[in-house]
Amino acid sequence: MEKSHSGLGVRAMVLMALFAGIATVLMFVSVPILPYVSYMKLDISDLFVLLGMGIFGPAGGVAIAAIKELLYFILTGFNLQNFIGILTAFVADVAFILPIGWILKRSTNSLQRQVVAVVVATISLTVILSLANWWVVTPLYLKLFGFSLGMPVKQLVLTGVVPFNLIKGIVLGVLFILLNRRLGPWIEKHRLY
Numbered sequence: 001m002e003k004s005h006s007g008l009g010v011r012a013m014v015l016m017a018l019f020a021g022i023a024t025v026l027m028f029v030s031v032p033i034l035p036y037v038s039y040m041k042l043d044i045s046d047l048f049v050l051l052g053m054g055i056f057g058p059a060g061g062v063a064i065a066a067i068k069e070l071l072y073f074i075l076t077g078f079n080l081q082n083f084i085g086i087l088t089a090f091v092a093d094v095a096f097i098l099p100i101g102w103i104l105k106r107s108t109n110s111l112q113r114q115v116v117a118v119v120v121a122t123i124s125l126t127v128i129l130s131l132a133n134w135w136v137v138t139p140l141y142l143k144l145f146g147f148s149l150g151m152p153v154k155q156l157v158l159t160g161v162v163p164f165n166l167i168k169g170i171v172l173g174v175l176f177i178l179l180n181r182r183l184g185p186w187i188e189k190h191r192l193y
Contacts, residue, residue: 029043034160114180
């Protein structure tokens with residue numbers, strides 16, 4: 001395999017870019033799942049980040065997530081509001097994919113292990129995003145952009161952020177398990193870590 005200056009093969013870099021590109025496109029296909037927080041939207045882009053992580057390992061998954069978010073930021077506009085949203089989405093990506101990557105590091109074939117990984121990842125996503133929205137993200141939006149919630153931040157977190165991220169984690173987790181069970185042999189064959 002031809003190596004670049006950093007030691008990562010050209011084929012690997014192309015594959016990572018492909019996974020990130022597909023994930024970026026999927027970010028544009030998003031749906032609100034809770035009507036009272038319609039700005040929180042579910043997309044399935046993390047499935048390609050997870051598949052890429054299965055091939056390139058946790059660091060590769062984080063790199064794919066970063067490229068995905070950067071491409072989305074470039075395509076949707078350079079402004080502070082968008083930047084905060086993209087940064088929050090990246091934190092969500094990492095909070096969800098890393099627990100799955102660590103738990104499935106050596107064996108992705110066991111259904112029980114995949115379920116445990118998805119449960120841990122969903123809890124991680126929910127806790128980290130709840131704390132981020134409570135302490136940083138929502139107060140920042142309120143202060144910088146003068147948004148009005150009509151409720152205390154704590155209530156928004158409990159009634160919006162927590163249920164949204166639980167649903168998101170479960171939906172992505174189930175889809176990931178189904179996809180991973182179909183593509184597991186292909187991922188194992190192409191694994192580079």
